[in-house]
Amino acid sequence: KQEVTQIPAALSVPEGENLVLNCSFTDSAIYNLQWFRQDPGKGLTSLLLIQSSQREQTSGRLNASLDKSSGRSTLYIAASQPGDSATYLCAAYSGYSTLTFGKGTMLLVSP
Amino acid sequence: DTGVSQDPRHKITKRGQNVTFRCDPISEHNRLYWYRQTLGQGPEFLTYFQNEAQLEKSRLLSDRFSAERPKGSFSTLEIQRTEQGDSAMYLCASSPPGQPYEQYFGPGTRLTVT
Numbered sequence: 576k577q578e579v580t581q582i583p584a585a586l587s588v589p590e591g592e593n594l595v596l597n598c599s600f601t602d603s604a605i606y607n608l609q610w611f612r613q614d615p616g617k618g619l620t621s622l623l624l625i626q627s628s629q630r631e632q633t634s635g636r637l638n639a640s641l642d643k644s645s646g647r648s649t650l651y652i653a654a655s656q657p658g659d660s661a662t663y664l665c666a667a668y669s670g671y672s673t674l675t676f677g678k679g680t681m682l683l684v685s686p
Numbered sequence: 687d688t689g690v691s692q693d694p695r696h697k698i699t700k701r702g703q704n705v706t707f708r709c710d711p712i713s714e715h716n717r718l719y720w721y722r723q724t725l726g727q728g729p730e731f732l733t734y735f736q737n738e739a740q741l742e743k744s745r746l747l748s749d750r751f752s753a754e755r756p757k758g759s760f761s762t763l764e765i766q767r768t769e770q771g772d773s774a775m776y777l778c779a780s781s782p783p784g785q786p787y788e789q790y791f792g793p794g795t796r797l798t799v800t
Contacts, residue, residue, distance in 0.1 A: 579728070607787040618777060618793040619729070626787075664728055672717065672786030673742065674779075676728030 577602045577669045581677035588655055589685055596650040596680045598665030603643045606668040610639050610650050613662045613679070622663075623650070655684045688712065690792035692778050698798045699768055706764045707795045711780030718761050719789060720753060721777040722746065729777055735761060768799045 578601045588594055598608075607626050611619040623632045623639040625648070631640040636653040648665060662679040669675060691710045699705050711718045717736050721729035732751070733743045737758035747753075750768075755761040765772055775796050779789040 609789075611791075616796065618775075619791040621791070624788055666728070668787040672781065672789075673719070673731045673734065674721070674729070674789060676730070678726070678728045 577605070577667060577675040579665055579667055579675050579677040581663075581665055581680050583680060584678065585681040585683075587683045587685065590655060590657060592655050592684075593651070593653050594655055594682075596652070596663050596665075596682070598648040598650070598677055600646045600648075600667045600675075602667075602669060603646050604669070605643065606672070608639075608641050608648050608668070609666050609674070610637075610648075611664040611666065613664060615662075619664065652682075655682075657684050657686050660684050690778055690780055690790055692776075692792040692795050694795060695793060696796045696798075698800065700800055701768060701770060703768055704764065704766045705768055705797065706762055707776055707778075707797075708760055708762050709778030709792060710760045711778070712782070712790055714782065715780035715790070716758070716783045717781045717786055718755055719779040719781075720761070720763055721779065723775040723777060723794075724773075729775075732763075765797075768797075770799045773797055773799045 582597045609624045610622045625641040638651040664679045666674040666676040693708045719734040720732040723729040735755040750766045753763045775794045777794045778792045781789045
């Protein structure tokens with residue numbers, strides 16, 4: 576059974592810092608891996624989708640990497656802003672195309 | 687391009703009542719998924735459909751839960767005899783033909799059981 580772990584559970588940084596969110600998964604036989612953002616009480620916003628054949632994806636200030644052999648993915652956020660404050664969820668696609676999510680990293684960026 | 691929609695967005699019900707949620711996937715998406723998210727946790731898979739066929743159900747989906755997708759379009763999730771432990775965000779997602787590993791999520795339905 577796939578398990579996804581995210582570290583740290585919470586992170587507080589001042590505006591402008593670069594930061595890294597970590598995600599690990601137990602079963603390396605994944606298909607794609609996806610990072611989401613979730614604002615309090617809201618649904619999921621997809622940030623980046625990394626296909627199994629890829630090593631990384633970039634969108635604006637966000638960069639996500641995937642290392643299937645070690646069972647790890649990282650989300651790098653450059654020059655953080657208060658508007659980046661949210662919970663970031665990592666999810667791995669396994670068999671039957673179902674997603675297994677981590678519990679998320681709650682990020683607070685202070686002005 | 688219309689995204690995944692869910693109705694209602696919020697539902698408050700008393701313990702023991704039945705509730706039904708609706709999900710409308712993105713047009714022409716053949717797969718539809720239901721997830722449940724409790725406070726402080728990541729979403730957990732409940733069930734999914736390919737067209738009108740329900741292909742997989744999680745052990746989380748007790749006998750009080752039933753999902754349908756008539757005609758392979760919208761889907762409904764019904765919870766009978768609700769319990770306080772059913773309070774959660776219910777998320778729906780869909781994926782296009784040939785791309786099951788790229789899901790698009792709706793805004794969710796927040797259920798509160800009092």
